[in-house]
Amino acid sequence: MIKDIITNKKLIAKLAKNDFKQKFAGSTLGVIWAFVQPVITVLVYWIVFDKALNQGTQGTKAGIDAPFVLWLSAGIVPWFYFSEVLSAGTVVLHEYNYLVKKVVFPINVLPIVKAVSSLFVHGFFVLFTLVVYLLYGYGISPYILQVVYYSVAMMALVIGLIYLTSALCVFFKDMAQLINIFLQVGIWATPIMWNFDTMMEKIPTWLQILLQLNPMYYITSGYRDSFISQTAFWNRPYLTIYFWALTIVLFILGTHVFRKLQSQFADVL
Template sequence: MYLFKDLMDYIRDLVANRKLIQKFSINDFKSRYAGSFLGIMWAFIQPTVTIAVYWFVFDIGLKSAPAGGMPFILFLITGIIVWFFFSECLVNGTNCFREYSYLVKKVTFNIKILPTVKIISSLYTHIFFIAFAVVMLLLYSQPISLHFIQILYYLICLIVFLTGLTWVTASLQPFFTDILQFINVGMQVLFWGTPILWDVNIFPANLLWILKLNPLYYIVQGYRESFFGTGWFWEHPVMTAYFWGFSFVLLLVGIAVYRKLRPHFADVL
């Protein structure tokens, strides 16, 4: 029962500290690129170049067929922006306790909000790329339907999933500094195992359930349905139930790991 209590306490902390989290996240976003010539522009330049490279290789070079009935560039953008947000949050969130070790050692500061600060910090760039995807759809004469409003739902899904995941990884990082290396390797596998660059229709139907075990599958497909106006989230009750069940269990695991290791952070940081 204490795990449920901790989860409710965390939600109350978020509400009580919402102004602090907002200010902290903005400062974190700015400080990430402090000292560089182009500053925060790098937050937008690098993902844009990545999109351009994948588009050139797969669409121009390999002559990829339209995916899901859409031009490849639109299919690519609407999926890869989820990956940009996920990967940035996971890496930065995992390292947050070490990065802000001076706060970890302050008894009065609620460090449980630090992974959330990293998520909100990455959200600013993500919102820009959601708008960028909308502009690209309009340039290709693709209408924005009412389905687009559920982007907010899938964004909440992604944030909840990342919150549980970063609680686990951030709590382990002070004790296992190699965890970031494992994450980087794992993300390479996860990237190609998520339908970002390829259409799920090319995958054997009898094996598709394996891909659906990946929570990012639900979110990437949901983003595309929102942008392209091809479906609502309640039309996938099994996948929706699985995702929220998985995410809820992950939150409880994250809380348990954090609760177990929190008293020892100051000793190893």
């Protein structure tokens, strides 16, 4: 599977570029919408949690060494990418069913196309967040380079997931709806709009461990380590080992299921 991905890297790049443009084809502003929507979402969350509900969110903001909008942005940037790729990647085989039915087309690259396509917006959003930090007077430190590491880690995680979900979705179309529900719950199960550190005293130990087993906890914490606390990823050795062990298992499982079911995709679609 990895060999096929490397062999078809030019095809993946071309399809990803076309996929990104196709999302907004026909609209007046075109691809500008891809960048406007995440920014508006952050502004809405910021206004609600930091302004409209200011008194009610003091517990969340306690202990944060940065303005709330910066803390929120650092956590929600990776979630936008993860949720977009998982949602779109789950239905990728249905979307590109005309390619799946071509005998000579390497359909195992299609999940990768969605992961690469969403990198355009993710890259912009990282730069946008960095500009906001600069405007708030925060300098650029070498730790910001860790964003590249955490982005690659998140991409590896979600690719393994969408190999699995996209293959299952061919035979079980409700998978797409289940993923949407999972993402709605996941954004609150991940410490994005609430501070895990301040909640530790209020929740039992078993729940703390359960929340930390969420692989996106590692990613969102890593982005905040890069932007705010300037902590190296090797200072979280146990979480790093756990994350990569889980990611490797999911990738092996996802690609195995995909290859086993691949021969039946064209008949079902």
